[in-house]
Amino acid sequence: MLLLARSATAGAPLREMERWRDEAAALPDVAAAAFAFSEEGMPSLRDALRALVEANDTPIVIVPMLLPAEPSFATWIRRTVQRWKAVDGRAWPDIRIAPFPGEHPLMRDLLAATIRSDDSQSLDTPQVPPTEGSVVPAQKRRVLVCMGGPCHAAGAAVVWGHLRNEQKRLSLGTAGDGAMSARTSCLGPCSLAPVLQVWPEGTLYGGVDEDGTDRIIRHHLLAGEVVEDLAYRPTGAKQRLRV
Numbered sequence: 001m002l003l004l005a006r007s008a009t010a011g012a013p014l015r016e017m018e019r020w021r022d023e024a025a026a027l028p029d030v031a032a033a034a035f036a037f038s039e040e041g042m043p044s045l046r047d048a049l050r051a052l053v054e055a056n057d058t059p060i061v062i063v064p065m066l067l068p069a070e071p072s073f074a075t076w077i078r079r080t081v082q083r084w085k086a087v088d089g090r091a092w093p094d095i096r097i098a099p100f101p102g103e104h105p106l107m108r109d110l111l112a113a114t115i116r117s118d119d120s121q122s123l124d125t126p127q128v129p130p131t132e133g134s135v136v137p138a139q140k141r142r143v144l145v146c147m148g149g150p151c152h153a154a155g156a157a158v159v160w161g162h163l164r165n166e167q168k169r170l171s172l173g174t175a176g177d178g179a180m181s182a183r184t185s186c187l188g189p190c191s192l193a194p195v196l197q198v199w200p201e202g203t204l205y206g207g208v209d210e211d212g213t214d215r216i217i218r219h220h221l222l223a224g225e226v227v228e229d230l231a232y233r234p235t236g237a238k239q240r241l242r243v
Helices: 011-025 045-055 073-088 107-115 149-153 156-169 210-223
Strands: 002-005 034-037 060-064 095-097 141-146 179-184 196-199 203-205
Touching: 002 011, 002 045, 011 034, 034 045, 045 060, 045 073, 045 156, 060 073, 073 095, 073 149, 073 156, 141 156, 141 210, 149 156, 156 179, 156 210, 196 210, 203 210
Parallel strands: 002 034, 002 060, 060 095, 141 179
Antiparallel strands: 141 196, 196 203
């Protein structure tokens, strides 16, 4: 069983996922349990799946622990896992995705129990204002990852998560000219999904996956060199993804 959340960057969410992983591992029909994040956070979905494949040959069920049930979520998960399997080359076990929590018949009972819980917290607790200031970042580059409908369906969440994890691992905020990243709404060329754009040059990259993201980091963000075979220049004419 692989419990899949959206993202986590702090200790408390990680500890919560560890608790749910341990709960899942104690279930009688579960040979092994793990958790992962579809966007930012470690372990990534790809790393967690590979670890389960290496350790077991039993079917793997991905349990999406998120609401609401985005229609494209299962679609891009399916496409992305198929791509990973093709690149890996090994025989992977059957991988399935469980229904979303909101589709489960017991969700109504869970909501009722939550409403009756004694653990609710008052919002009238006074907030302590921050005492420290903030440093204005000096980074030269900004990386925008499109999260429009077509890009999301093409696996933009995986691209975003990989970029954010590498940004932290490589300290991209201070390496080279410095770079920060942000998710954005539609960037325009939907047929080139998933789309990523690097500023201040405004270079637009299409059909980006994890390997492409690594190349953009290595060449563009750290060395200032455009990755030409992934870049799409404004020509005034319609363009399609290169094969």
